Amino acid sequence: MRTAIDEEPEIFDAVSSSARRRILDLLVEGGQPVKRIAGHFEMSRPAISQHLRILLAAGLVSEQRQGREHHYRLNPERLGPIRDWIAHYERFWDDNFMRLRTHLAKKTAHKPGQNIEQRSQDEKKR
Amino acid sequence: MRTAIDEEPEIFDAVSSSARRRILDLLVEGGQPVKRIAGHFEMSRPAISQHLRILLAAGLVSEQRQGREHHYRLNPERLGPIRDWIAHYERFWDDNFMRLRTHLAKKTAHKPGQNIEQRSQDEKKR
DNA sequence: TTGACGCGTAAGCATCCTCTTACCTATTAT
């Protein structure tokens, strides 16, 4: 788990941009040349090229040239490190452990500023 | 799926920093006051406060004051949007179809910029 | 009360990001 944290930070970085997430989502439909990808955005084609370069460096996409077109396709396995990192939190909201934890926290938290135990109280609204 | 993309970009943003991911990982152990969190880092305590503010704004942590200490605790459910976004890619590397696709892709194109072939045209039109 | 402690915020600074326009190469079409 401590190992998962600093594993391939370029992937977390690449995915932190909503434009790049949209590109990945587009590529689910299949490999596409740059012009077609750029067609879905407002920004200039060079900007798209730059995003693609970041995705490429992270290994999230790969490139194959076809004549003058450069087709980019998804490398979904490269999302693995993110999924793995998320995975070690999942039990906290999915399973009994989390329900118990939440339940106990609600039960024991009533007066603020009492002791070292952590509790969740009034900030549970969302 | 198009909806999942732009959903809560602050969460993707918050998690794109390795310092902030480390903070979240620390908080798995339980809520902690700022000073204790900062003890695990080289950077100054104000820098930690600033990271915590970003995590707080994203809803990934919550704060509760106990005397002069501010305890932060994890809100793991807030990682849900990331998990959900990842989830719609999982079948691409989890299931048989993806194994086949990867296998075929490796056979014909692997390193970026090396291959002239393009087969995504017929590969993914499931 | 005075002082130490825990923490947040302000201000400043250096760096990085993300666009843009301009320009270049490679490929295809006429």
Place this chain on the structure above:
DNA sequence: ATAATAGGTAAGAGGATGCTTACGCGTCAA
């Protein structure tokens, strides 16, 4: 060959990030 197309790269502007130090406020201890 010439022109048009697809796309990469360079350079620069503007804004966002991520630190730092300085300082202020509330809380606890003597």
